[in-house]
Amino acid sequence: MLGGPPQQATPARTHIQKTLAGLQVQLAADxxxxxxxxLRQTERWIAVIRT
Structure with missing residues (x-):
């Protein structure tokens, strides 16, 4: 509507956005x-090569 109140996100949409944000944080941590x-694997290979 023109000139009407701003539309609010539906609860389902808000839930999806929160879930997506949580998944993005988990992906960054992974x-x-x-x-x-x-890095640890590379350090082990270097140690094996040196011996």
Whole structure:
């Protein structure tokens, strides 16, 4: 409606947005963890090669 009150998001849409935000945070944490695991794996290979 023109000139009417601003439309509010439906509860279902809000729930989806919150879920998506939570998944984005989890994905970022997983990326960091995988990077650390890869670093650890690389360090092990270097140790094996040196011996």
């Amino acid at each position: 990326v960091v963890e995988l990077g650390l695991l890869r």
